[in-house]
Amino acid sequence: MTRPDTSRPTLGHLVDGFRRMAPLSLFVIVFGLAFGVAALQQGLSAAETLLMSGLVFAGAAQFATLELWGDTIPLLPLVAITLAINARHLLMGAAFYPHLRDLSSGRRYASLLLLSDANWAMAMSGGTTAARLGILVGGGLALWSTWMIGTGLGVAFGSGISEPDRFGLDAIMGCFLLAMLVGDKRDLGVLLPWGAAALAALAAMAWLPPHAHVIVGALAGGVVGLLLPTARKEASP
């Protein structure tokens, strides 16, 4: 038996990532359903709605830009809102980069196709590089599949059902992301950057244009982390 290479994901890692993401993915069906219903009501065709869910795969941005789809489509607002909401991906990808470093650039950029909040958060929460990549890609496939199933159900039965309540679902996603966040770190040194992130996000919500709060909060937390003295680590090399 050859020495196990912990940085190279196998099919097993992908299947494992798919499985670990499956429970949360089931809830994504309802998100997708809500989007399918809302998109049909906005006048998009079933095929267009499915194509958008399949290619864009970014629920928050898809919901936020929904009202732009009419007889004419204003491109600038479409691109601006999509960029503003999805700009957090830039930071998420950058944070995950150490686990992508050893991949060929083809595999590296293919691994990022399905990067989203939930599979990224779970991949960041721990494991070997191969396991993390399995979660990013396999978990991404789980989320993408259920997002498509949900969108499909929404456009198939959309006329018969009213738009489901998304607030309960937002709470589920919030609990999941919080669980990933808490599981991530055990030392109290993170509390200062996280506190700064929370305050900056709230301030951005109050005073900056919509959708800026995630990136503002994340950058504020990063800067505080950068400025903090890392006394403990430097004292015991």
Next chain:
Amino acid sequence: MTLSAANGGVLLAIVIMALVTYLTRAGGVFVMARVPIGPRVERFINAMAGSVLVAVITPMAVHGDGGARMALVATAGVMLVLRKPLPAIAAGILTAALWRLVAS
């Protein structure tokens, strides 16, 4: 700039939206592959990673209803004690459901 929805305008707009989204997914990695990663960059990235989630969750806690807030509290509590995500998330969802049942 405005696209007419007729003659494939919708398809073009969807493709543009998908490309913009993919650029955000790949852009951070593209930049990181080109900057030297010293201890300062590493500290920034490490603190920023959790901060992304903090910045996503905080508005839910502040602007959400009582059920959403209690759900987050329950999730954090169970997670801190058990360190297992599934029971923590289940506790959160259950708390939200019970809270809304009682409060409404």
